[in-house]
Amino acid sequence: MYLIKNANLLSMADINYEITDILIDGKEIKKIGKLNESDYPQAKVIDAKENYVTPGLVDPHCHIGLYEESIGFEGSDGNEMTSPVTPELRAIDAIKPQDVAFIEAREHGVTTVVTGPGSANCIGGTFTVIKTYGKTIDDMILVPEISMKMALGENPKRVYSSKSQTPATRMATTAVIRDALSKARDYKDKIDEYEQNRKANKEAKKPEFNMKWASLARVFDGLQVKIHAHQQDDIVTAIRIIEEFGLDGTIEHCTEGHLITDYLKEHNQQVIIGPTLGSKSKYELRNKTFESGRILKEAGIEFAIMTDHPVIHASSNLTQLGLFVREGLDELEAFKAVTINAAKITKIDHKVGSIEVGKDADIVIWNGHPLHYMTKTQMVMINGEIIHQ
Known part of the structure; x- marks a missing residue:
């Protein structure tokens, strides 16, 4: 005590x-x-x-533990770049609690992280919620699987066009996601029908188990989706997917979201912005700005702020936050974006934030x-x- x-x-x-x-x-x-x-x-x-x-600070989107520091290939487990649809993958099976990044994160006040697969795949697998302290992953887990990662834009098309494989365009990326969601929904319908018949003592044959569709089908039972989207067009496509399939989803990065605040407001869309510290390393980031926090707040859009570790080290969480404040975001609202708002948007505010x-x-x-x-x-x-x- x-x-x-x-x-x-x-x-x-x-x-x-x-x-x-x-x-x-x-x-x-x-x-x-x-x-x-x-x-x-x-x-x-x-x-x-x-x-x-x-x-303690809450990082609502990062990849800590999946890209172990100072190691390279042997410690790089964040992207399975062999298939564009891998919903069966789980971050908890790859996180390394001994990664020195956890020590540095908690020493800088970060106590909870939402961490998971990168954005190479159209559908990449599940994020987990963990505390930043523990000898094994079992010591750290708060929620084993909190959300399903999806990605639009440059990353999946760059990865798979280099393999001369679909998707090589934004059209194909979206089609791959829609096809997978449709198959997962059909699979769920068959399982649900089987269970209903079994409970009614009717003769029923159980559908053959499919790990891929069984994992993805959980988004129709409330498992949140995190959709990577930087540009305005990709943000709108992400919202189109969310609404078409009746998903509970957040827009991750949302780099140009401050340019379409009316649209985000109209669709009541929650977003997780960042990382904003650092260079504009690719074309999708050309409109990246620390003014986005103030603009989103003034528009009445609920948002949290991520580090996307290791893009920005988790230990630099408040360094980035201070720059949002410098560009007009109220101090208290800024701090909420890495505590209670980050927890609310990722549905863990009953425990942390x-x-x-x-x-x-x-x-x-x-x-x-x-x-x-x-x-x-x-x-x-x-x-x-x-x-x-």
Whole structure:
């Protein structure tokens, strides 16, 4: 049990605190408010000394653990570039908990990551939600499979045109995705029909198991899809796919989303923007700007901000965030984009993203303002355990 005293708390919840205390028991936050040490004699007291205290940062889209640092090919497991449709792949089968990137991420306040396959394939497999601390992947998992990765635009057409294989155009990429979704839906219909007949004691033959379509069919039962799309045309295509098949989807990167805010608003589309730090390394990024956060916020569009690690290292999360603030995004709204909004959009806000009673005790004490370039983490707690101090 821990009692954090004198916290200048930025809870990211709809409750405003000034200097307050936080009680942690086991893995959870138990109480928030003015608390007397004498009431909790078994608690280890941590004096925050009126420093800023925030929830651990949440990275809603990255590939940490799938591209192990300092290794190269042997540690590169983020893209299976042998087939454009691989929904049966799972990030949890490739993540390396010993990757030094996890240490650096948590030492910089990142406690939860949504990580998964890259964008080489039209459909690449499932993302997972993990904490950034643990000896094995089983120690780290919060949600084994949270979403299905899909990709539009340059990446899949570049990978497969080089193999003289479909898709080599945006038309083909979209057709491949639509074909796969149609087959998965048909497969699900057959399974559902079989189950209904079996429950009604009718004679029924179970369809032959198909791992590919069984995995993808879960998007029709609520498994979220994450669709990689940078350009305006690809963003609109992604929304067309989402609506045609009745999917729960987010637009990932959404680099030109700030140019079509009316369209995003009309379709009530959630987006995860970034990475914005760094060079415009390809044509799709020509309109990349740190003004996008302010523009999306002013348009009333809900968004989160990603690092896309290793494109931007997870440890540089707040460095990037500060540049969004410099270009007009409100400080509190910026911080929400890497905490509670990131958690809400990826459907994990019941566990992480804010400091509230009942949530996981993922807590960071900073030695200055979190967005100041000189600030460091003074203490990082994950699941109620101090893992960096």
